Amino acid sequence: MSKCIFRIAVALLICLPLQARAQLEGEAYYNDLYCQTCHGADGVGNEGVQAPRLAGMEPWYLKRQLEIFRDGIRGTHPADFQGSEMQPMATLLTDEGIAEVVAWVGSWPYVPAELTIEGDAAAGAALYRSCATCHGNSAEGSEALGAPALAGQNDWYLVTQLTNFKAGYRGAHAQDSQGSQMMAFARMLADEKAITDVVSYINTLAR
């Protein structure tokens, strides 16, 4: 892990302006455990700052999200508040840095998130049928379809993302092909209750 952190530190330094780097090099080790500041210890997720669970997230999905955050495809809509907090962080990452982060996150044990949402799971089950096409019957996700696992993720995060997709705060960027598909599906959810219900159903799915 230390090697990985070191490489992230190096990757970050490369991104800094030359003058700033010259000053930083002479300094003591600087703490670069940024992921855990927001996403919680070992990436368990943190409702306090609305940062989702990373532990257990599929490497291909994490990589893709870091890339699209970095490239301004995600997290740049002014109404995507949480995304706008992640986006500047990702801009510091090189491809190598992203690979290191993905490897680091992969070292954290999977712990299913605490359940905080209570809706009508039975109604949600019916709504989930269209979700299952891509995300799977057990919300296990599908790399081939570019659909991440949903089971075990923080339910408040799922609500935020569904709300953002539905409103076009996420997924509306021209280069966000997966996001635009998701926008279309999220718009099939009629209202806030439908979102709560479908997330309540996802909460019942074991991973």
Add this chain to the structure above:
Amino acid sequence: MSEPVSRREFMNLLGATFGTGALIRLGSALSLMPAAAAVSAPVFAAPAPGKGRVAILGAGISGLTVAWELTKAGYECTVLEASNRAGGRILTVRSGDTVDEIGNRQVCEWDNEPHMYFNAGAARIPSTHRNLLHYCKELGVELEVFINESKTAYVQDDAILGGKPIRNGDLSTNVRGFLAELFAKSFTQAQLNEPFSEAESEIIMRLIRTFGDLDEDRLYKGSSRAGYASGGFLDHGVLKEMIAFKDVMKTRYLGTMLTANEGETGPLLMQPVGGMDMIIKGFTRALGDKVIYQAQVAGMQIKDDGVDVAFDHNSKRETLSVDYCFNCIPAHLMTGIPHNFPTDYLHAMKYIRRGEAYKAAFQAKERFWEKDEIYGGISWVNAPIGQIWYPSHGIHKAKGVILAAYNFGGGMHFTKMQQAERVEALLAQGEKLHPDYRQLVEKPITIAWHRINHMLGCSARWQRSPGGWTHEEEALFDTLQQPVNGRHYFIGDQVSYHGAWQESAILSAHWALNDLNQRLRAESGA
């Protein structure tokens, strides 16, 4: 004819204007000024054998207070600090320092001189904050006066006078003059309604005239208090042209000019010589190696007889088993650390929202404000930067550090911008006050507390409605203030009714220490 003003109503009117309390309630963005508390740290007995291990999570001033008091009492304290510095939101930025904003790391390149610093968090010490002052004295922290108000500083508002900056003294003098004229007229009616004695009337009318500098006809026609347009020393002073009240009444800063220097931000304010973090250095000097830096808490389990704390340090996960734990990790970060808090405790933690305060500073190539008769104090700008602070220290030196923005309410405006956009906004808004600002300042530092690593927020925001604390919020506060199992205490200004002040953080630590002390005394039958 309108209803005459009764004596009581009139006195209320006087009170509302002359007295400070009511105006502070209505007008001050800094909330109520609490009563000064006596120095309140308890005197502890030495710990029972094998019962004196204490973990302090976070080296903010509340954590350092606990560590210092318990160390003096013979406890074995360990302070775990996630970042590479102590102090939390007591942060002084100087040459070579790194501002660890996530996604926007900055390195300060100002001249390396003792007066070239910027207090990016706590910046003022009121004379009533006696616990903080007590520690300054105990820890040998040298203090100097902080100038909060300069009558020659400016108020600028696009809504008045075509956006032309106006001196604080011009505005406040003319506002007082206008109000005094009103009082004089109201007083005549009040007298009719419920007569004062002649002597009382004279006293009151004299006070009204003095308040507003009214002439013998009880009219305001300008005052030398706003300064002269010319002369005044070797020839007679020429009064400035009076500013008509109706021309300035549209600015929201009318009240601000009367209240910003009253109560908690009234005279006398102080600051440590060389930067606010001198207080933190005083604590860490006294605590020596008890503070472990880059030690990020990764888990906490409260048991019947103690607390187990897991933390990452030097890329290793370590565990610290202690008898007591004092925790000043911001509640919104603690929720991301595995724990076994009771449900109601967690619920209270989740209720608190992150503060959004924003500050920024430039190195000024020259102390241009001094050429403009400004020495210290604050200019107010009706723009997102809110305020510009001129340094109280380093007077007449070649350069200075000027505070370029202090937005304590809605700092997200700046936080959401990229650095280059922030700097352009700071310059464009500062130019409203000082036309050559852009040429005179350089090397910006921005502090978006919402994004500072290991903080992710300024002072805790408990209140969700403008009407003050609700009973539900008070109940949540009470829950979070109480210890868990008598073993874990939440501390920091987040566990006070008066966030954003060092005194609040210290008092929260003292509250916890007093509670523990009482429990220990009860256990030992003392």
